[in-house]
Amino acid sequence: NAGVTQTPKFRVLKTGQSMTLLCAQDMNHEYMYWYRQDPGMGLRLIHYSVGEGTTAKGEVPDGYNVSRLKKQNFLLGLESAAPSQTSVYFCASSSSDRSYNEQFFGPGTRLTVL
């Protein structure tokens, strides 16, 4: 039972390059989330999904796209990377979107955009 996994763990991009971050969970959770974490700031929600085939915008969606083609996978895409997207990206999943919505996190992807 691996929980939530993310690939890659580290990546360096040049401005304008594109990439996709992959998140996978084996807990059969309906809800999945992408966050970014920057020094001195709380986790900020980029996009989330309430089920296979659905996605929604979070607090900071600009410059990112997502897809949830399979229940267990949630992909985050950067079409044209910018230095402002240098951050640590966390994927999370939960079995509920109600008040008790404990989220389980992946190990994170550290992205640097030069």
Added chain:
Amino acid sequence: GQNIDQPTEMTATEGAIVQINCTYQTSGFNGLFWYQQHAGEAPTFLSYNVLDGLEEKGRFSSFLSRSKGYSYLLLKELQMKDSASYLCAVTDSNYQLIWGAGTKLIIKP
């Protein structure tokens, strides 16, 4: 707007007790979480409060006062491995998690 305030950094001594405070102003309230995050790692769940009062779990306890918009995490018998950031998060009226910036706890021998 929505806001969660926590101290940026705290220092405590091994074996002692430390209290980390969290105050929140959110659009509605549907529960409060505390997570622990070691440097370079993912956040992991510590506790959940939705009713006023104290929830105890081993060396860790969490308190909530909804009328005051206030919570604290109490860590007893501090160990070096407790050095980490502690994140407070509130579920708002739309069931979205709003995160504080976290409190970095430094434990000294």
